[in-house]
Amino acid sequence: MMRKLIEFKQVSKEYQIGEVRIKALDGVNFTIAEGELVVILGASGAGKSTILNILGGMDTATSGQVIIGNQDITKWSEKKRTAHRGENVGFVFQFYNLIPNLNALENVEFATEVCRDHLDAEAVLTQVGLSHRLHNFPSQLSGGEQQRVAIARALAKNPMLLLCDEPTGALDYVTGKAVLKLLQQVNRDHKTCVVLVTHNAAIAPIADKIIKVKSGGIESVTINDNKQSIEGIEW
Numbered sequence: 001m002m003r004k005l006i007e008f009k010q011v012s013k014e015y016q017i018g019e020v021r022i023k024a025l026d027g028v029n030f031t032i033a034e035g036e037l038v039v040i041l042g043a044s045g046a047g048k049s050t051i052l053n054i055l056g057g058m059d060t061a062t063s064g065q066v067i068i069g070n071q072d073i074t075k076w077s078e079k080k081r082t083a084h085r086g087e088n089v090g091f092v093f094q095f096y097n098l099i100p101n102l103n104a105l106e107n108v109e110f111a112t113e114v115c116r117d118h119l120d121a122e123a124v125l126t127q128v129g130l131s132h133r134l135h136n137f138p139s140q141l142s143g144g145e146q147q148r149v150a151i152a153r154a155l156a157k158n159p160m161l162l163l164c165d166e167p168t169g170a171l172d173y174v175t176g177k178a179v180l181k182l183l184q185q186v187n188r189d190h191k192t193c194v195v196l197v198t199h200n201a202a203i204a205p206i207a208d209k210i211i212k213v214k215s216g217g218i219e220s221v222t223i224n225d226n227k228q229s230i231e232g233i234e235w
Ligand SMILES: Nc1ncnc2c1ncn2[C@@H]1O[C@H](COP(=O)(O)OP(=O)(O)OP(=O)(O)O)[C@@H](O)[C@H]1O
Pocket: 015, 016, 017, 022, 023, 024, 042, 043, 044, 045, 046, 047, 048, 049, 050, 051
């Protein structure tokens, strides 16, 4: 039995827009174990990104507890949350968010500058298959290559948690599959906990755990005993 890394306990999130209060999350409960690959599924507006943003310390819960390790991060100061984002969490987004005037190597190096236990930028870019693109700028890279730079940037921090929000949303089928394969390898080889938000229910079989989100709540949490490689899945 793997140790528990994350726990959401009765987590709610409300946004106030003028006179209107929007409940993005309403009493959400789940746990994630160390080294797990978790897929979060749900329709648009269900609350998937909100969960990811709270996990990563980019946003805070309105109520409830968010336990990471043995600490409740809802009690943390802004400064402590910023340190958590910098040290422990790698992010991969749909639109890569690379810095346009830095080349691939510099993009990765820039992100690791503030990290104590970071990995060598060139080595990580080589690991994601980009040793021949180190000095290319984002505009000189394909979408799939840019996403691999973004994954290298996240991995080079040597994070305990890799949060991916629709990482293949802007990629074609084959390239998207290659990116998912890379995330699967990272999870397997480095035991990095990977949380993957997607609309695509077809990729659920690659997960150890599938969390379905519906209208700000948890619809179901399923443990997958028959984890599959992305190569064997078609959609
Ligand atoms: N900063 C914000 N201010 C106000 N409302 C917000 C904010 N962020 C999210 N919401 C609302 O909270 C709800 C959940 O949004 P969230 O982005 O988490 O959904 P999602 O499941 O990630 O959707 P999608 O798949 O479309 O990205 C939505 O109703 C959304 O409009």
